[in-house]
Amino acid sequence: MRPTGRTVTAVVGTALLLGSVSTPAASKPAPPRHTDRVLVFSKTAAFRHDSIPDGIAALKELGASAGFRVDATEDATAFNPANLRRYAAVVFLSTTGDVLTDRQQASFESYIHHGGGYVGIHAAADTEYDWQFYGGLVGAYFQGHPAIQPARTVVEDRAHPATSTLGADWNRTDEWYNYRSNPRSSVHVLASLDESSYTGGTMNGDHPIAWCQNYAGGRSFYTGVGHLPSAYAEPALRQHLLGGLRWATGKAQADCRPENGYRPLFDGTSQAGWRQAGPGTFTLSDDGTLTSSGGMGMLWYADRSFGAYSLKLDWKAQGDDNSGVFVGFPPSDDPWSAVDQGYEIQIDATDAPDRTTGAVYGFKSADVKKRDRALNPPGEWNTYEIRVEGERLRIWLNGVRINDFTNTDPARSLRDGHIGIQNHGADDQVSFRDIRIRELPVTAPATPAATGD
Numbered sequence: 210m211r212p213t214g215r216t217v218t219a220v221v222g223t224a225l226l227l228g229s230v231s232t233p234a235a236s237k238p239a240p241p242r243h244t245d246r247v248l249v250f251s252k253t254a255a256f257r258h259d260s261i262p263d264g265i266a267a268l269k270e271l272g273a274s275a276g277f278r279v280d281a282t283e284d285a286t287a288f289n290p291a292n293l294r295r296y297a298a299v300v301f302l303s304t305t306g307d308v309l310t311d312r313q314q315a316s317f318e319s320y321i322h323h324g325g326g327y328v329g330i331h332a333a334a335d336t337e338y339d340w341q342f343y344g345g346l347v348g349a350y351f352q353g354h355p356a357i358q359p360a361r362t363v364v365e366d367r368a369h370p371a372t373s374t375l376g377a378d379w380n381r382t383d384e385w386y387n388y389r390s391n392p393r394s395s396v397h398v399l400a401s402l403d404e405s406s407y408t409g410g411t412m413n414g415d416h417p418i419a420w421c422q423n424y425a426g427g428r429s430f431y432t433g434v435g436h437l438p439s440a441y442a443e444p445a446l447r448q449h450l451l452g453g454l455r456w457a458t459g460k461a462q463a464d465c466r467p468e469n470g471y472r473p474l475f476d477g478t479s480q481a482g483w484r485q486a487g488p489g490t491f492t493l494s495d496d497g498t499l500t501s502s503g504g505m506g507m508l509w510y511a512d513r514s515f516g517a518y519s520l521k522l523d524w525k526a527q528g529d530d531n532s533g534v535f536v537g538f539p540p541s542d543d544p545w546s547a548v549d550q551g552y553e554i555q556i557d558a559t560d561a562p563d564r565t566t567g568a569v570y571g572f573k574s575a576d577v578k579k580r581d582r583a584l585n586p587p588g589e590w591n592t593y594e595i596r597v598e599g600e601r602l603r604i605w606l607n608g609v610r611i612n613d614f615t616n617t618d619p620a621r622s623l624r625d626g627h628i629g630i631q632n633h634g635a636d637d638q639v640s641f642r643d644i645r646i647r648e649l650p651v652t653a654p655a656t657p658a659a660t661g662d
Contacts, residue, residue, distance in 0.1 A: 244297045244458055245277055252283040254306025258332060260438040264302045267441035271451045277458070288313035290320070297458035298326030298428075301333035301347075303435065308336060318342050321427035326457030329431040330450070334386060346429050348396045348420055349388035355409020357384045357436065362418060366399045366468075367497075367642055368523035368590035369421065370452030370461040371430065375400075375445060376496055377477060384436035385418070387411040396420040396429075397465040419449070421456060421465040423608070428465070430457045462585050464521075464592040464608035471521060474510055474628070475499065475644040482512035487544035489632040491641075500640040501532060501632035507544040509629030514540070516625050517649040520595040523642040524556060526587045532556040532639035533570060536595060536602070537616075537626035547629055550621055552614075554595055554604055556639055558587065567604055567611045575604065575611040583609035590642070597623050598649060 249268050251261045265281045272279035280296075288309055293299070293316060309317065314337075321327065327346055335351035337343040344350060362379040364372050385402060391412060392398075400419040404410030419432040430453040440446050455461040475483065477497020485491070489503025499508070522534065538551025547553070553570035562568065566584060567575030583606045585591050594605035600623050604612040616623050630641055 244460065246296050247272060247277050247279050247298050247300060247454065247458065248287065248293075248296045249279060249281040249300045249302050250283070250285075250287070250304060250308075251281065251302040252285055252304055252308040253332075254308050255335070256305050256332070258303040258436065260331075260436060260440065261303055263438040263441040264330065264435060267447055268300060268302070268450065268454075271447060271454065275451060275455065275460075277454065285309050285313050288316050290316050293317065293320040293325065294323075296325070298328055298454060300328040300330065300454070301336060302330050303332035304336040305332050306336065307339070309340075314340055314342070318425075321346065321425050321429075323426060324459075325427045326459070327424075327427060327429045328450075328453055328457050329429070331384075331386075331433060331435040333431065334388065334433065342425070345395075346424050346427075348392040348422060348429065348431050349390050349417075352387045352389045352411070354384050354386050355407070357382060358407050358409075360385055361403040361406035362400050363403055364400050366397065366463075368592045369397075369399050369463040369465075370455050370589070371419065371421070371432070371449050372399045373452065373590050374448045379445065381434075381440075381443065381446070382437070383434050383440065385410065386433045388417075391415055391417065392420060393417055393467070393469065395467060396422040396431075397467055419453075421453070421463065422467075423465055428457045428459070430454075461589065462583050462591070462607040462609075464594065464605065466608050468521070471519075471645040471647045473643070473645050475641070477642065480508070482510055483508050484511040484542065486542045486547075486629070489634075491630070491632060498640050498642050499630070500638055501630075502635070502638065504632040504634045504637070505544060506632050507535060507547055507629040508632065509535070509538075509547070509627055511540060511627070514625050514627050515597070515646065515648065517598050517651050518596070519647045519649060520597075520628060520644070521592060521646075522630075522644040523590050523592050525590045525640045526556060526558065527638050528587050529558045530556070530587075530637040530639050531560075531633040532637060533631045533633075534593060534595060535627075535629040535631065536597060537621060537623040538629070540627055544629075544631075547627075551626055552602060552616070552621065552623070553631070554593065554612075567606055569602060569604075569612060569614045573612060573614045575606075579609055580606060580611045583607045583611060596649075599624065 398417040402416040487506030489506040491499040533553040535547040538547035555568045562574035567580045600616040
């Protein structure tokens with residue numbers, strides 16, 4: 210717990226203007242960065258955390274295990290263009306106060322604009338209150354905290370590499386920050402605090418504690434954990450930090466767009482509303498994951514059909530497995546009805562282009578170059594967004610749009626239909642989590658020329 214007499218720099222303005230820049234980016238792109246090198250910066254101009262040496266040691270160990278070289282410094286002169294371009298990401302480890310000069314800030318802004326990664330840990334949110342760009346990059350500024358105590362963290366995104374190894378709940382002890390604003394509308398929340406599980410939360414029951422975002426050309430990951438020296442020995446926390454580093458450096462992919470207004474169709478606890486069509490099955494594990502076996506069949510949402518919507522779901526293949534997501538088919542306990550009258554968004558590593566991951570099966574290949582850059586390998590989670598508006602079907606993989614298809618067949622109309630996930634065959638094991646939907650206004654048919662991402 211920090212002293213009550215500590216000084217906090219005043220905030221200039223109340224709004225964090227996401228993506229705004231106080232200094233123009235460099236006119237020429239920086240040379241390619243070394244993707245196997247990370248800089249840890251831990252300079253403090255206000256309160257100093259005793260856990261900083263433990264954090265540095267943990268990050269160096271994690272880097273060594275994952276193929277990163279980790280350099281650590283408290284010398285702000287490291288923030289110059291020539292030095293920064295050596296790094297895939299810069300970690301602000303419990304920095305506090307004003308730690309960079311105007312020139313150093315400009316160098317870091319340019320670094321982010323040219324694709325650099327940022328990782329903020331704990332008191333990184335207690336840093337540079339009068340630097341607008343940094344406020345948007347970190348996502349929210351520190352306001353205060355109650356006494357160190359146990360609390361329940363709700364893991365909202367279980368596909369992101371920073372949280373994919375956690376359960377639905379993460380119970381641990383820390384110094385739990387309150388923030389001056391709720392970042393949810395502009396960042397992708399990975400985990401939030403259950404304010405009923407501890408005393409002293411001031412964010413009215415919606416309390417993000419870890420998040421990510423694509424910001425001004427770069428990637429930003431922040432986590433509020435990490436006050437205590439002992440935290441950096443916790444296996445779950447170390448995996449959390451490693452996953453954030455892997456995403457910030459581009460070694461792992463995830464959908465870090467803001468996500469609001471979705472409701473669960475499958476939340477990991479029950480298959481209520483779903484029905485198996487055809488042979489095979491899906492097994493529900495204790496961690497809320499559905500895994501296919503046998504087939505060829507389909508688990509479909511029978512409670513109702515949908516018209517205009519955004520469907521999101523997380524999936525993972527074990528190897529060269531075959532599965533898919535069906536949309537736009539009529540109610541039926543015959544899985545071939547979905548094949549013949551709906552559309553399948555394919556999951557398959559090695560088939561023909563119009564039958565591999567991201568394809569509208571048999572009709573349109575994904576943009577293979579974009580797909581390959583966005584795709585995590587077998588054994589890691591991926592996220593699809595499947596957006597249906599009129600007869601237009603668009604597909605995002607880990608936040609990157611990879612397919613845009615318009616139906617012209619009246620027998621396969623997308624304007625009203627059901628949703629299902631495929632169990633393809635005895636040798637195929639594909640897992641799904643967190644199937645959720647946001648219904649969209651029914652408007653005039655969307656066209657590629659009129660609608661952006």
